[in-house]
Amino acid sequence: MSVKDFRNQILSSSEEKIVGVNKKDLIDKILARYTSKFVIYRELLQNSDDAESKSVQIKFETEMNTDKVIRILYKNNGFPFRSEDWERLIKIAEGNPDKKKIGAFGVGFYSLFTVCEDPFIFSGGQGMALYWRENNLYTKQGERESADDWTTFLFDMREPIELPDVQEFARFLVNSLGFTENLQEITVHFNDKLVIQLSKKIQGPKFTMEIAPEFNRLSSHELFYLASVDFRDVRLNIERLLVPDTCTGKFNQISPSSIFLSIASGNLDVRADYEFSAEMKRITKKELPRETTIQMIYTKFDEQTSSGDCVSPVFKDLFPYPEQGRVHIGFSTHQTTGCCFHLSARVIPTVQRESIDLLDMTLAEYNGEILCLAGTLCRILYENEINKINRRIVNNQSLEWLEEWAARALTHFTFHTTTPNEQVGEITESQFFNCSEEKLAILSTVGILPISDARIPNLEMLGFIKTVPLVPTIILEQCKTFFKKAQSMKLIKELNVLDVLIELENREFSENEMIELLKWLISYLSKGNFIDASNFERFMEIARIGNDFRPLKTIRCFLNPGIIPSSVDIPDYVLPYTISKNLKSQDLIKWFKWSELSLIDWARFISSKPNLETDPTFVEKVYGILARNFNKFSIDDKRLLRQLFEQKKCIPTKFGMKIPNEAYFEGVNLFPDLPTINFQNSSNIKDLMEHFGVRKIVGINLIIDRLTNHDDCDYMQLIKYLASKSNDLKQNEKNILKSRNIWPKYNQGSQQIQHYVISDLHIPLELHRDLGLPVVDWKVRWVRNTPEEKFLIELGIQQYPTITKILELAAPTTYSDIRYKALKYFINNFDRKYYRNYYADEINVAFLPCLYDNYAKPLECFINPECTVMSFKVINRDLQHQVGKLGVRQNPNREELLSKLLQNLPRDEINAEKVFGYLSSRQADFNHSDWNKLATFDFIPIRNQSNGIVFTRPCKCFFKFQDELKDLFLQIDFGEKANRFLQSCGVRDEPSSIEYAELLINSSHRLWQLICVEKYLNILRKIANDFSSFDNMASKIGLVSQMKKAPILVAITKKNREINSEMKETKNYRLGTAKEIYINDDKIYQGIFNPLTAPEEDNLEILYKKLGCKSLRDSVKQASIPKGSIRVTDKSKKFQEIIIERASLFYFKYHKNDITSDYEWLKKLKVRGIDYIETIYTLGDTKKTRKDNTRILRDDNKMDSWTLYITSNSTSLDISKHIAKNIYKSHEWKNIFAVNTLLTGSLLDLKEMGYPVNRLLQQVYGKR
Template identity: 25%
Template sequence: MSSKKRSLSTKLKDIPKDSLDNGFEGQVTINTRMFIDKALARYSSDFIICRELIQNADDAHATWFHFEITCCPLKDLKDFQSSQGNHPVRHRSTQFISEISNAFRIFKPNTQMSPLSEGSHASNNVSSERDFHNYCITEIRANNNGRVFNETDWERVMSIAEGNTDVDAVGQFGVGFFSVFSLCEEPIIISGNEYMVFMWENDVLSTVRHEMSDEQQNQSTTIILTLKNYYKLLTDPTLTAGNQYKSNKKMSDIEPKIDLTELKTYFTKASVHIDDSFHQEIRQILKKDLPTTVRITLLFTPNTIIEQQLQSSVNEDINAKILKSLIPLRSNKNEIIPSGYVFIGLGTHQSTGIGMHVFSHFIPTIERENLDLENPHISKWNQELLLSTGQIARFIYDQTMNRNSFINNKQEAYRFISSYSFEPSVPNNKIGDAILSGFFHTTHELFVSVQQSPSNSEVCSISSKQAYLAHSPDIYTFLTLPLVPYNLVRTKFFKHLERLKLIAVVNHTIIEKTISDTVLLLEEFINLVRWLCKNKTSLQHIFSSITYRENITSSKISLKNIQYYINKNMISSILPLPSNILPINVSIRFSSNELEENLSLSKYNSRQLVDFYLLDNQHYLLRNADTSLQVLNLICQQSNQFRDSEWHSVKSILSSIKCIPTTQGMKIPNQSYILSTIPLLPEVPKITINLANDDQNSKKINKTYQQSTDASSDFVSKEFLKQIGCCTFHLQSFIAARHASSDERIERLIQELIEERSNMTDIEFEALKQTEWLRGTTNIYYIPRQLCFPSVVIELNWPTLLVIDWPDIKSTSQQYLFLKQLGVREVPDLSLLIDRISQEHNAKSSNEKKNQHKYQLPKALSYFIKYFQQHYSSLWTTAHINQLFLPSRSPTTITNDDDDNNNNHRNNEVILSKAHQLFQGIVSHDMSLNIFI
C-alpha cells in the first residue's frame, strides 16, 4: 500500500471522534403517517383489514367473530359528515361489502342490539336487510371472544412500529394492525375493562388509554372503526334505483348452513430442534423466537363431496357457493383439478399444487400473501415445513390405500387420486416442488389402484412396482395386466411416478410377452387386432403368437398358421373355416385394407371354399340341415365356375349324400322333391330350402311354404337342385291329383304338364310315359301309348279303337306334339292293326271273297300299306307277325298243305295268308300285285 492511501485511511478512522468533538447534535424523527401509508401500500389485496382482524381473533383463541356494519341513508350523509369534524367523509363508490353481505349481520344507526342477540329482533333485522341497499357505511365493528388484552398487549399496540413479539398471544408474524388505518383515521380498541383511542396530531400518532365503567366491561375484544371514506352497501345486486324488491322471500331462508365437518382434516404437531446460530439469524429478521412446537394441518375433500361437486349443475344457492370456495379442489368438465392453498391463518395467494389446504407456522412476506423464499434462513424454515407437509400427505395417502375399502371402481379411484395430482404451484412453483419432494422422500412401498383385466372394471390396490401404466386407451381393452385405470394415468401423480421410475410403462416387449402367455376372449382379441393395425411395430410377430377363445368354455383358437381372410358377405358365420383363414366373426370387424395392408393376409376365394367343403372330412356339414343350406348356397353360386369334369365330380359327391333338407328329414337329391303346381302327397319329402326362381308362380308357392316353416333366409337355385338330382315331378302325386279331379278336362291337364315339362327329369318323364294316367273316351285310365289320336278313328272308321278325348286337337299344336312325346299314337299298334285287317276281311261276304274283281281291300290293310314306310317298316322286321292278314289267291299248282285252303284255292276265293307264305319264292313278285286287284 502506498503512503498516500495509508494516510487517507488514517483520516477516515478519525471522523467519528472528530464529529463528537466539533459537530452539531440533531435528532432523527419519524413521520408516522407516512410510515403507515407506505406500509399499507405493500398490501395488494382489497379490504385486507377483514382478513387481519379475523387472523388476530384466531391468534387470541377466539371461538366466534362478529363483523358489524353501521350505515345511514344517503339523505342523512351530510349530518354524518358534519359529525366527523376535521375528517370529512369522501365519496368512494366501492362494492367490497357486496360479496359478504349475506354472511354477516347488518345494523341500523344507533341500534343498541348486540350482535350476540339471537332473539326475535334478529330475525326481524335480517328480514329487512334489503332495506339497506345503497345505504352509506359509516362504521365497522369487529368483535370476538378471544383472550382480552393484558398489559403487554396494550404496550405492544402502543408501539405498533415494532411489531408483535409474543407468538403465543397475538400471532407469530406480527400484528397486522396497520391495516385498520386504511379505513379509519382514529380506531378504538375495547378489551376487557379498558379501551384505547388512537388520535392524530399533525403527522404524529398518539394513544389515550382508559378504564371502562363497570356496566360496560365484558370479556370480549372490540375494534371500532369510523370510516374516513364513503362506501356504499349493496345488499342485493338485482335492485336498482327506482326498482323496488317485491318478493316476500326472507333472507333468513338462505342463511348459510354448511356442515364443515364434512371436510377432512389431518392435524400434526411436531417438536422443533433448531441450530442456535440459525435461530439467532431468524431472531434478527423477525425480532422474535421461532416456536418450539409447530402444527401442520392438512384439509382435504372426501369423495362424497367431490362427487356432489361433479354432479351438481349451475347452483346459485349460497351454501353451494361457499362450500365450493372452501374445498381445495375444483372441477372443469368432469376433470378434477387440485386447488389447495397455503394458509398462515387466512389463505394466501400461494397454491400448494395438491388438492389440500395446508396450514402451519410458515413465515410469509410482509403482505402475508406468499411464503418468503427469498431470505436464505426464512426460506430454509419454510422449505422444511413444506417437506414435512409432503411427508404427512404421503402418510395420509398410504393409510387410505391400505384400507382400500372405499375405492371400488375407477371413478372413486380418480376422485381420490385427484388430491395428489401435484400440479405446478403458483405463483411460486418451488412450493409445490418441496411438497412433492417430501411426498416421495420415503422409501416405503407405494400402493396404487389397478384393474386386473379388461373384463373386470373393479379396482384393487397393489404396489406400484407390480403395476403398469398404459398411454393408449386401446391397450386396456385386451391386455391382462394390473393396469392403472386410464382416467388416472392422465393425472400428474402418475406422471411423477413414471418420471421417478416407480412404475413400469407398457411397451411392445411387455405386450408381446403377455399376449404369448395369455388366452384372450373374443372381444379382447378384436381389440388387440385393432391396436396392432394402428401400431405396426412387431405386428406380425405378436399376431402369430395370439391364442383366443370365443368364450370361457369354448376351445382355443391359435393364429399361428393364419394366412387368409374371407369376404364377410361370402359365407355364413356358422360354417367352420379352414385353419389358415381368419375367423369370419373377426374379419367382419375390419376393412379389407386393414386385413391386407396391416395384417398381411390374402383374400380366400369362394372356389377354394367349395373345394374345402367337398372334402370327405367336411361332409358332416352337408348332412346337417343348418350348415347344409349354407354349403349348397355357396356351391350354387360357384357352379358356373366349374369345368365339365369338375362339375360332374361335384354332382357325383352330392348325389350320394343326404344333403337336402326336406319335410321328411335329410334326403339324397333324387329322393327330394321341389314344390310345383301339382300338389305332392303328404309322405313325399318336400324340399324346405328357399328357392331362387324367376318364375312368379313358383315364387308365390315358395313364399307360401316359407310362411309355414322355419326355412333359412339363404336361397338356392332351383336349376342347381335339379342338376344335382333333385326331383320336380312326383308321378304318384300327379296320378292322385288326376284321380281326384274326375271332371278335369284333358286340355287343361296337358297344358299343366307342358308347363311342368321343364321341371321334369328324363327319368320322371319316362315314368310318365309308362304309367296309366291318361283317360280316353271312357273313364278308364290308360298308358299314353295305349291311346291314339282321334284322327286315326276317323281315317280307319274304327269306333272301338282307344283314342284320347280331344276330337278337335290339331296335329300342328304344341299339345299334339307333347302327347306324341308321351306315346299317344298317330297310328294303331301293329298287332292291333293286323287283327283289324283280319276282322274286316272276315266281315266280307262269301261272294265278295270269290270274285276278285269285287273284292275290296280292308281299310286297315290300306292304312297299313299307306303308313308302312313311315310308321311300321322299322317294326316289321322285329315284330314276327304270324297272323293271317294278307289277302291272296292260290297259284295254279295246288299243294296238299291244308285241306281248307285247297278247297278255297280250288274255288279261287281271296284268302288271308301269312306274310312269309307269300314271299318265300312260291309266288313271284308280280303275284303280290295280283293280290290287290
C-alpha cells in the first residue's frame, strides 16, 4: 500500500482528536514580536480610532507616595462593544472583519498581557474579566445598569512600573493623533493630575484637486486606480503639558504650542479580480474594500519657514524634513518612505506590525501596488508645488525666496534608500519619475521648465552663460543628491559644449565674456575632454571678438609683448593682447594651434605700411624692435627680412630716405658725396643696418670704375686698401673681385700689362717662376703672412701649383729639369698640400718613372720587382720607398694577376715555373671564385709527342700515380713552389674515383693487362669508398649505368688443384659484368655451382650490390625430398630433447631484429631420422642434384609445422648450420658455432660461457 493510500484510509476510518494548544505560551511567543515602546497604547489607540472615538483618556494610578504605576485606566468614547466584538475578543487572531479596518482586537489586543495578567473591559453596560488558570485563558462576563458611554480598559500591573516620560509619551501620542481618522483629543492623568492634553482640529473645507491628463492613474499591475486627490489642513495643539522636575518633584507647565499640517489624500478604487480577492481574503480573513485611501502628511513651505525653531520638540516626529518620513498604518512603523513625507496607507504589515510585508507574494503585490500609487501621489504633490511657484513667478515674487521654496520641494521628493526594506523606496521612486508623460518640471534661471531643458551649471562657465537655462545655485547646493541621481538617470545634463554653441549663436560676447569662455575651453580640454572636429570648427566660426566681431577661426597668432610691444600695430589675425594676456601661451598653442606672432611675420606686416618710407620716427621705432631681437631670427628669416626692406626707401640719410644698398655708415668718408645714415641712436641698429645692406665700404664697382679708368692706378695701394676692408666686404663684392680680369701678371722683360682672373695667378715665389707658372705682378719683395697675402688668398690666388698642374709638369712631355723639380716638389709636399685632393684611381697622367725607361700611372706600376716576370711595370728603385703614399701598390691585385696570366700564357716550362712560382707567393690574394676559374682554364704548358707546347687545365693533370698509368693520365712537375700554386688551382696527386671509374669503363681490359690483380682491386676499393657520391654528380649522369654494363669488376672462381701431392683450393680471377657475378653469401651453394663471385670484402660487396650483382643465396632455388622411412631414432630423440630443453638459450643476447623464427617455433621443431634427403639445386639454367644428410623442411599442408631431418651421418655442425639458417637472419660461422656449442656443450660449460642455465641445472638435479 502506498503512503497516499494509507493516508486516505486513516482519514476515512480512524478516530479524530482535537489538537491541544498551550494558549499562554502561544500568546507569549506572539507578544515577543511586539517589541516597540508604547505598543499597548498603539494598539488601543488604533482600535479606538476604528471604533470612531473622538476622545481618549489615559490614567496612570500609582502606589501611595511613590511613582510606581500599579494600575492603568484607558477610556475612549467610541461606539460600545457589540456582541460580535465580545465574541471576537475571546478568540485569538480573529481581528476586525470590517474590510476597511486594519484590525480591531485581534492579536493586537493581547499586547495587554505584556504588563498584566487579568485585564478587565467595560463597555455598553457589560464587563468581561480575563484571567489565567495554569496555561489556559478563561473569561467571565456580566452586566449592570450604567449611563456611561465610554469604553474602559482596566489592567493591574503584574509588577509596578515607572511612569512614562511625559515629553516622550506626549511625542508618541501627538504622532499617533496626527494619523487617526476620527480621534481628535487625548488626555493623560497621573493619578488625578492632568499632565498631557492634546487636540486636533480640521482647518477649513476639503479641497479636491484636478489631476492633469498626462498622469497615469493606474498602478503598475492595474490593481488600484487613483480616482481623486483631496487636500485638507489640520491643526495639532498641545493645550497642556506638565513636565516633572526630577530635583523638586514638582511639575513645570510647558507653554501651549500648535502646528499646522497638510494632508493630501489619494482616493483609490480597488480593481482586483476574483482570484486575487479570494487569495487576500484567505490571508487577511477580510474582503477587499472597494476603495481605500493613501495620505501624504506634510507641512507647507511658508509654514515651515515661519515656524523655524519655535516648534515644540513634541512635534519633532511630524517634521521629517530633511530626514525621511515613515509609513503609518494608523500608527507609525519602522519603515521609512524614502522622501521627506509621512505616508499613511492601509498596507498590510508584518506580524510585528512594524514594517510592510513584501515577502508573501500576494501581500507583496497588494502593498507594492499601493506604494506604486504613493509614488504617483508624490509626483502630483511635487508638480502642484511647482505650479504654485510658477504662479508666484508671474506675480514677480522674490526670486531667491522662490528658489528656496523650489529647493525645499525638490528636497522633499528626493528619494533615499529606505529602511528596513529598500523595495519600498524603489517602488515609490520609480513610479514618481514614470507616472507622467511629461518630464519632471524644475525651477531654472529662466523659469519653470522640463528638467531635460535645464542644465546643471559649471562654475567655470558662469562668466559667459547667460541665456541657457541653468539650475539655480541655491537649488543645486540644497539638492545635490537629487541632481546626482537625475544625472545618473540621464534626466538632466551638465552644461556642455553644445550649450556653449547655442549661447554663442544667440548673442555677441563682450571681451570679458570671451576671456572667460576661452579659459573654460582650455580647462575643459586640459581635463581630457574631447570636442569633435565639427563642433570645434563651429565654435571657431561663431565665437567672435573685437569691435568688428571677427570669428576666432581667423586668428592664427598671439602677441608676446616681451618681443613685440602691445602698443605697435599688429595684423588682424593676431588675438588682441587684452584677451591673450589673461591666458597661457602654451594653452593657446596646444589647444588652438595658434603660434606666437613671429618677428618675421610682424616684419612682413609692418613693411607694408606706407609711413615706413616717409616717417623717420616711425622707422626708428620699428628698427629698434627688430634690432633688439635680431639674434633671434633664423638664417632663413634673416634672408627674408632683408628681402622685405632692401628695395624700400626706408633708410634715413643726410640726403633723405634711401634704399639700404645706397646708404653708408657714418664712418665711410672715402668720398664726400656719399649718403650716410641719419639716426638719433645708430649704435643699437648697426647689425640690422648691415644686414639690410647699408654699406660699410665704398662699392667695388665704384672703386674699380674710378681707379681703372685712370692711367696712374696704383694696384698695390688698391690691394692694401681692400685688404684693410676685407671684413666689411660683402660676398658678392668679393665675388666681383674674384671673377674680374683686373689682376696684372708678371712678365719678365716686358712693359705690357696683362690682366688675369686672380685664380689663374700664383703668389710671386721664386720656385713658381722656375716652374714657369704665372705669378701676380708685385714690384717689391713678397712678404709672407701679410694682410695683403691673406686677402689675395681669400680671393683665390694660387699658393702652390694645383695637383693637375704639378703632375702635368712632372710628365715626360716637359723638360727634364722642370720634370725633375716638379716630381720632387710634388712628393715632398704631398702630405701637406696634395693628399686631400689626390685620388690614385683618377690620375690619368703617366708621371711615375719605372724600370726600363717606362712611365706609368700610379695604378699601372708596382713596387715588388718580382712581378716583372709577368711583364708588370715596376717603379724605379730610388723611388720605391716614397711612392706608397701615391697609391703605388706592392703587387698587382688578384684581378690583374688573373688577367695577365690568362692573356699572356707561359711560353715554356721554364717561364711557367717562374710565373707559377710568383703566383704561389700570391695565393692568399685569390678567392674561391678565382680558383674555380683557374681550374677550368687551359694555361698549363705540356709537351706533346711532337715536342710542341700545348696547354691543358689543372683538373686533367696529376703530380704522381702508378707508373703503369703514365700512358693513361698526364703527369706534371714544375717544382715545389710552382706545384703549390697548381695544386690550389686543382692539380691533384692522383685521379679521383670517378676518373678511375671512367678509365675502367673505357680501358678495363687494357688496365687489367698493365697492372696486377691487387692493384686493380685497389682501384675498385677506392671507387667503392667514394661510390656514394657518384649519384650526386650531375656532370656524371649515366656513369653508374655504364659501370653496371661494362666488364669492370673482378670475379672469382675456385678450383681444387693438386699442389705438392696435396689438394688445395685455388682462386682464379677474371673481369666480368655485374650481371655475371654473384655475392658469395652461401658457402654450400658456392661449393655446388662454383659461379663467378665477388671478392669477400664488405666494401667491395656493397659496390657489387649497387652495380647489380645478385645474392647467390637468393638466386639459388632448391627442392628437398626425404628418402626412406621417417622415424624416431636415438640420435633424433637426443637432439629433440636438447633443442626443447635449451630452446631459450639459442636467443640469448640476440635482438629481435636479428631473428627470423622465434622461441616458440624452435620448441615446436620436430627431429626425425631418415635414410637421406635428395635435393635439386637450380641456379639460372643450371641444375644440380645432391644427397644431403640434414635439412629442415615444412611439413606437407602445414604452414606452421617444421621437421629437422637427420641421418646417421649428420654431424652436429651440419645440424647447427641448418638451425642457424632458419632462426637467424645472419648465419655466418660465428652463429653456426654458437648453435653447435649449445647442441654439444654441457650445461656447466655453458654456464662458464655466461649462458643463463641455473634453472636448467636445477631441473636436471631435481630429476636425479
